[in-house]
Amino acid sequence: MSGNDARSAEELGRLVPVLFGYAAFQQLNAGSQLGLFELLDAKGPLSAERVAEELGIARRSADVLLLGTTALGLTEAVDGTYRNGPSIAAGFREGLWPVLRDIVEFQDRVSYLPAGDYTESLRTGENAGIRHFPGTTRDLYTRLSGVPGLEELFYRCMHSWSRLSNPVLVEQTDFSATRRVLDVGGGDAVNAIALARAHPSLRVTVLDRAGALEVAERNIREAGLSDRVETHAADIFTGAYPGGHDCVLFAHQLVIWSPEQNVTLLRKAYEAVEPGGRVLVFNAFSDDDGSGPLYAALDNVYFTTLPFRHSTIYRWAQVEGWLREAGFTEVGRTVSAGWTPHGVVGGVRRAP
Numbered sequence: 062m063s064g065n066d067a068r069s070a071e072e073l074g075r076l077v078p079v080l081f082g083y084a085a086f087q088q089l090n091a092g093s094q095l096g097l098f099e100l101l102d103a104k105g106p107l108s109a110e111r112v113a114e115e116l117g118i119a120r121r122s123a124d125v126l127l128l129g130t131t132a133l134g135l136t137e138a139v140d141g142t143y144r145n146g147p148s149i150a151a152g153f154r155e156g157l158w159p160v161l162r163d164i165v166e167f168q169d170r171v172s173y174l175p176a177g178d179y180t181e182s183l184r185t186g187e188n189a190g191i192r193h194f195p196g197t198t199r200d201l202y203t204r205l206s207g208v209p210g211l212e213e214l215f216y217r218c219m220h221s222w223s224r225l226s227n228p229v230l231v232e233q234t235d236f237s238a239t240r241r242v243l244d245v246g247g248g249d250a251v252n253a254i255a256l257a258r259a260h261p262s263l264r265v266t267v268l269d270r271a272g273a274l275e276v277a278e279r280n281i282r283e284a285g286l287s288d289r290v291e292t293h294a295a296d297i298f299t300g301a302y303p304g305g306h307d308c309v310l311f312a313h314q315l316v317i318w319s320p321e322q323n324v325t326l327l328r329k330a331y332e333a334v335e336p337g338g339r340v341l342v343f344n345a346f347s348d349d350d351g352s353g354p355l356y357a358a359l360d361n362v363y364f365t366t367l368p369f370r371h372s373t374i375y376r377w378a379q380v381e382g383w384l385r386e387a388g389f390t391e392v393g394r395t396v397s398a399g400w401t402p403h404g405v406v407g408g409v410r411r412a413p
Contacts, residue, residue, distance in 0.1 A: 086168065088129035093165045097126065097136070098145055102153045106142035160221040167218035171211065175366045182366045190366030201367045216249050216276060223251040223313065229397035230312065230343045234405050236260045243268060243306040243333065245326070246297050246314040250277035252343070254284045266303060268293045297326065302333035309334050312343045315380060316364060319371035323380075327387035337412040340389055342380055343405045349378045354402045377406065384408040 078085060092098050095116050101107060107115070113123035127143055130136040134146045145153065152158040175190025182189040188199070194211075196204035205212040230252065236242075240263070244253045247267035257265055267277050271294040281290045293303050302309070309330035315323045330340045347357040357374045364372040377394055384392045389408025397403045 084129070085133055086173070088126070088133055089135060090165055090169050091126055092130050092135060093162050095126070097130065098149050098153075098158065101136065101143060101145045102150075102158075106139055106144040108142050112143060157225065160224050163214075163218050163221040164225075167214060170214060171205075171218075172363045172367070176362050178366050179362050186370065188365070188367055188370050188372065200369050216273075219313070220249055220251045223255075226345070226397070226399070226401050226403040227252055227255055227312075227343070228399060229395060229403050230310075230341070230405055231255045231259045233395050233398065234341065234407075236263055236308075239263060239308045239339075241266065241306045242308045242310050243302060243330075244310045244312065245269075245302070245330070247277065247310075247312065248273050250280050250290060250292075252310070252312045253277075253290050254280060254286060257286050257289050258284070263289070265290045266293050266306065267291070268295055268297065268300075268302065270294065270296065298322070298329075302329055304333065305335075306333065307335045307338035309338075309340045310343065311341070314344070315342055315383075316344045316374055317368050317372050320375075320379070320383065322371070324383050324386055327383055327389070331388045331410055334410050336410055339407055339409045340384065340387075341405055341407045342384070343403070345374050345401065345403050346377045346380070346406075347374050347402070349376050351376070357402050377404070380406045381408075 095118065097112065097116065100112065100115050104115070109123050109127055110120060112127065113120045116123065118126075127136060127138075130146075131138050131143065135149055136143050137146050144150075149158075152161050175193050178189040178192070181187075188201070191199065191201060191204065194201065194204040195207040198204060202215075205215050236256070236259075239260075242253070242256060242263060242265045244250075244256075244265055244267045247253050247265075247269055250267045253265040253267050257263055267274065267281075267290065269277065269292075274292045274294055277292055281287055281292070284290075295301060297314070311326065311330070314326070318326070327340060334340060345357055345360065347361075348354060361374050364374060381392045381394065384406065385408070387408075388410065390411050391407075391409040393407060395405040395407070
């Protein structure tokens with residue numbers, strides 16, 4: 062084989078994980094559903110025969126599964142036995158495996174089939190994957206209630222995503238001078254509760270539609286934070302934002318809407334926040350040069366096919382531009398120290 066042939070073979074080989082991306086996910090999904098990773102965490106390393114016995118599957122099935130998970134690095138083969146690979150082991154070590162398992166289930170039951178409509182969504186500019194869920198509305202959120210269990214799964218998964226990504230908001234963002242936060246579209250209050258726990262002097266109001274706040278109110282009570290975390294029912298676009306807050310938070314919100322809608326929300330925040338107060342935008346971001354990261358690039362298949370027709374993971378600079386357009390100054394960003402591309406963009410309403 063010539064040097065050029067060897068180079069071409071290596072370069073073509075990089076297509077394998079892309080060509081078989083559907084199969085790569087199914088190896089992770091099967092390992093999660095069958096309990097392979099919990100088994101290896103609790104009892105590993107184990108032989109393939111023992112894995113088959115413990116999981117209640119045929120030896121051939123265990124061999125196929127372990128070949129797949131091991132080739133992907135999800136498990137490792139050592140002296141004829143298998144153990145969890147570094148990424149899965151880290152999930153257990155950090156107490157995050159239940160969170161990751163929820164996300165895998167969400168990808169399987171919500172995201173996977175509609176992803177086949179990605180090309181159509183790009184061609185038409187519509188969230189074409191919505192057709193897989195019963196209903197006539199054009200957004201995913203109102204359609205989920207038509208499939209038993211999916212709305213609960215959605216909120217559980219959004220809770221898991223927030224737990225995975227919110228350290229950049231809770232731990233890396235300075236709230237020392239903040240008294241009251243208005244959490245716009247705060248859903249089940251996962252971020253409000255995390256903020257209140259981390260900052261004992263902070264009070265938080267969760268603003269969302271009444272249906273979502275039923276879950277939030279239960280979570281707030283169970284967390285024992287009813288004295289510092291409250292709710293306010295309103296439409297985030299047409300409803301009035303309650304006053305008395307020196308910080309307005311949009312957590313995982315601006316990825317849903319169009320640029321024009323996002324500027325509208327930020328202008329509402331500008332009017333609602335006290336002079337000298339600020340706005341914080343917390344979600345995933347893509348790189349300003351459009352080159353990545355891979356996480357954002359792949360997650361955009363979900364945003365393009367499902368939530369709303371304009372949903373996308375925006376670049377940092379785009380969001381910063383919207384804040385300036387809405388009137389905020391001292392605009393800046395906080396980048397996550399974790400493995401996901403989440404971060405916080407903030408701005409200040411100048412005092413008169």
